[in-house]
Amino acid sequence: MDLPDKDAPLPETLSSAGKDETLHAYREMLRIRRFEETAARAYTRGKISGFLHLYIGQEAIAVGTSLAMQPGDRIVSTYRDHGFALAQGCDANACMAEMFGKKTGLVGGVGGSMHFFERDKGMWGGYAIVGNHIPIAAGHAFASKYLGDGAVTICFLGDGAVGIGPTHEGMTLAGLWDLPVVFVVENNRYSMGTPLERTLPAADITSRAPGYGMVGDRFTVEDPFQVRDRIGAAIRRAREESQPTLVEILTYRFRGHSMSDPAKYRGKGELEAFRASDPFERANRALLELHGMTEEQLEAIDDEVIAEMDAAAEFADQSPQPDPDYRFENIMIEGEG
Amino acid sequence: MPTLQIREAIREAMREEMVRDDKVFLMGEEVGHYQGAYKCSQGLLEQFGEKRVVDTPITETGFAGVGIGAAMCGLRPIIEFMTFNFSAVAFDQILNNAAKIHHMTGGQFSVPIVFRGPNAAAHMLGSTHSQAFDSFYAHIPGLKVVSVATPYDAKGLLKSAIRDPNPVIFFESELMYSVRGEVPEEEYLIPIGEADIKRPGDDVTLLCWGQSVPTALAAAELAQEHSDLSAEVIDLRTLRPLDTEAIIASVKKTNRVVIAEHGWPYGGVGAELVDRIQRLAFDWLDAPVARVCYDDIPFAYAENLEHLSIPQPEDVHAALRQVAYRD
Numbered sequence: 001m002d003l004p005d006k007d008a009p010l011p012e013t014l015s016s017a018g019k020d021e022t023l024h025a026y027r028e029m030l031r032i033r034r035f036e037e038t039a040a041r042a043y044t045r046g047k048i049s050g051f052l053h054l055y056i057g058q059e060a061i062a063v064g065t066s067l068a069m070q071p072g073d074r075i076v077s078t079y080r081d082h083g084f085a086l087a088q089g090c091d092a093n094a095c096m097a098e099m100f101g102k103k104t105g106l107v108g109g110v111g112g113s114m115h116f117f118e119r120d121k122g123m124w125g126g127y128a129i130v131g132n133h134i135p136i137a138a139g140h141a142f143a144s145k146y147l148g149d150g151a152v153t154i155c156f157l158g159d160g161a162v163g164i165g166p167t168h169e170g171m172t173l174a175g176l177w178d179l180p181v182v183f184v185v186e187n188n189r190y191s192m193g194t195p196l197e198r199t200l201p202a203a204d205i206t207s208r209a210p211g212y213g214m215v216g217d218r219f220t221v222e223d224p225f226q227v228r229d230r231i232g233a234a235i236r237r238a239r240e241e242s243q244p245t246l247v248e249i250l251t252y253r254f255r256g257h258s259m260s261d262p263a264k265y266r267g268k269g270e271l272e273a274f275r276a277s278d279p280f281e282r283a284n285r286a287l288l289e290l291h292g293m294t295e296e297q298l299e300a301i302d303d304e305v306i307a308e309m310d311a312a313a314e315f316a317d318q319s320p321q322p323d324p325d326y327r328f329e330n331i332m333i334e335g336e337g
Numbered sequence: 338m339p340t341l342q343i344r345e346a347i348r349e350a351m352r353e354e355m356v357r358d359d360k361v362f363l364m365g366e367e368v369g370h371y372q373g374a375y376k377c378s379q380g381l382l383e384q385f386g387e388k389r390v391v392d393t394p395i396t397e398t399g400f401a402g403v404g405i406g407a408a409m410c411g412l413r414p415i416i417e418f419m420t421f422n423f424s425a426v427a428f429d430q431i432l433n434n435a436a437k438i439h440h441m442t443g444g445q446f447s448v449p450i451v452f453r454g455p456n457a458a459a460h461m462l463g464s465t466h467s468q469a470f471d472s473f474y475a476h477i478p479g480l481k482v483v484s485v486a487t488p489y490d491a492k493g494l495l496k497s498a499i500r501d502p503n504p505v506i507f508f509e510s511e512l513m514y515s516v517r518g519e520v521p522e523e524e525y526l527i528p529i530g531e532a533d534i535k536r537p538g539d540d541v542t543l544l545c546w547g548q549s550v551p552t553a554l555a556a557a558e559l560a561q562e563h564s565d566l567s568a569e570v571i572d573l574r575t576l577r578p579l580d581t582e583a584i585i586a587s588v589k590k591t592n593r594v595v596i597a598e599h600g601w602p603y604g605g606v607g608a609e610l611v612d613r614i615q616r617l618a619f620d621w622l623d624a625p626v627a628r629v630c631y632d633d634i635p636f637a638y639a640e641n642l643e644h645l646s647i648p649q650p651e652d653v654h655a656a657l658r659q660v661a662y663r664d
């Protein structure tokens with residue numbers, strides 16, 4: 001595995017950004033990271049069960065993508081979905097309560113960590129069967145084209161989803177029909193415990209793009225503004241030209257696949273090298289070095305965010321479980337639609 | 338009253354609903370330019386254009402999922418499977434997306450979609466192309482499952498399925514597309530979930546649906562003629578939700594039941610029927626319920642072997658005699 005250069009200078013996209021926008025993006029990344037850490041603690045205390053996949057290390061992608069979206073655009077994601085929900089403005093309390101299996105959760109406690117949906121925030125799931133949301137996202141884009149609503153669907157998948165059938169079929173139809181969709185592979189180098197060398201026949205996932213009749217774009221994540229600009233270009237292509245794009249973003253997750261994975265399979269020095277080029281830490285450096293902020297100021301922000309997430313955990317803990325009869329709800333719709 | 342073939346009744350249902358609601362579209366393999374593998378969609382491309390009659394490559398998972406994703410945005414897709422055998426490769430989309438999304442999103446999204454096409458054995462197609470999927474789909478909460486046997490039912494139920502806010506599996510039969518029957522010219526709908534007495538009778542309740550309806554009607558004829566037995570033939574028409582009320586009412590009248598099922602016996606829809614009947618009408622039964630099903634084997638191509646594996650009117654007649662203790 002190619003390891004990142006820890007002494008690389010701050011990327012141009014980050015250093016040229018203004019203080020306010022840098023601070024905003026930093027804070028959003030921080031919110032995701034602290035949310036995930038809070039969730040991990042709650043899991044250890046037995047407050048959260050099931051599968052819990054953390055987004056720590058990949059935050060710049062969700063934050064940058066949300067910056068590039070317009071109202072009405074949709075995110076369709078995998079089960080590693082907390083970052084997208086928070087970046088899209090879903091309430092941290094409701095997200096946390098969902099994982100606690102509470103009535104006040106984002107979907108009333110029926111979904112858990114893997115199924116975050118909030119329609120009006122553009123958070124369109126939350127899918128947990130690897131690859132089966134790619135045709136769904138293509139279907140949203142099909143509807144956008146059919147209805148002429150101008151919305152763009154941005155669909156995230158992992159490097160481990162590239163080989164499975166629905167991915168191939170969904171991308172085939174999106175390319176064939178020129179659908180306004182952006183597929184983004186978050187290549188975090190692992191599919192559970194299996195490194196991509198043992199899952200991908202060709203390292204460059206975007207080498208498939210021409211086969212689907214799509215433009216490909218491949219880059220290593222550096223900061224949220226770079227993500228905003230690159231995904232923004234793909235969103236524009238979707239909106240203005242009704243052309244799909246296959247984006248591959250090289251990234252890294254700092255935790256195991258899910259809470260039950262100690263990630264013993266990593267190479268020596270790998271985690272440290274990626275930590276040294278953590279986009280979140282870079283944004284922190286930019287605020288200190290370029291925008292004259294002090295350690296104390298950043299710590300005060302951190303304290304605020306930690307308080308927000310602690311309050312979310314407290315809210316989730318105090319919330320009631322769903323009503324017993326709720327298990328029979330939302331299965332069939334009565335009457336004609 | 339004019340008569341139509343089942344394929345024409347299906348076509349008219351789709352045509353009328355597409356005229357009525359521009360959110361309705363048809364998608365599948367060969368549905369447009371080729372006019373449908375079984376010609377159900379003949380003329381629709383010419384009338385509605387490529388936007389609404391969408392030919393797909395061979396991508397059942399892909400276009401089933403696209404349909405679901407489009408339905409979540411408010412469109413009303415009709416997804417045609419060339420046959421339900423090929424829905425097996427889209428099974429995950431139906432099981433994990435269509436049937437789950439309304440629930441999994443806390444009711445934020447609905448999936449008003451119809452998956453339709455021919456189901457069960459046709460003629461000498463071999464093991465992979467002869468399967469009945471009734472029990473696979475009827476097993477899944479979150480779906481409605483319809484199975485039609487007459488042009489009248491096909492039209493009225495397909496129109497209801499297209500208007501239904503839930504995902505609906507709609508079974509047709511390749512062998513029965515040319516069956517003719519009366520269909521009124523004026524518009525009508527048949528509610529999903531209602532069985533229909535296709536032939537009233539007093540001695541035995543004979544339950545059937547889809548391909549087993551003609552089998553059961555022929556068996557009832559044999560029973561009347563040769564055994565002086567009057568069978569009440571009930572076409573379930575909907576497999577989920579089941580019209581338990583209609584079934585039990587008939588059982589309480591006849592006290593005997595035969596189930597004619599074009600499908601495998603193990604865990605079949607008939608097994609579910611037997612469970613309901615013994616639970617809800619135990620004291621009314623004068624004989625164990627009899628089931629006549631497919632042989633419990635993969636189907637053979639050879640004509641004689643296939644014929645032997647499918648319930649024939651004579652087999653159902655024998656079962657009617659058995660529950661009436663005529664032998």
Ligand SMILES: Cc1ncc(C[n+]2csc(CCOP(=O)(O)OP(=O)(O)O)c2C)c(N)n1
Nearest residue numbers: 080128129130158159160161188190191192
């Ligand atoms: C069809 C299917 N097979 C297996 C799994 C179990 N599973 C869940 S996530 C995962 C690894 C996916 O890795 P990747 O796509 O790279 O995404 P990441 O978790 O790295 O974000 C596996 C094997 C599943 N959910 N669905």
Ligand SMILES: [Mg+2]
Nearest residue numbers: 158159190191
């Ligand atoms: Mg991965």
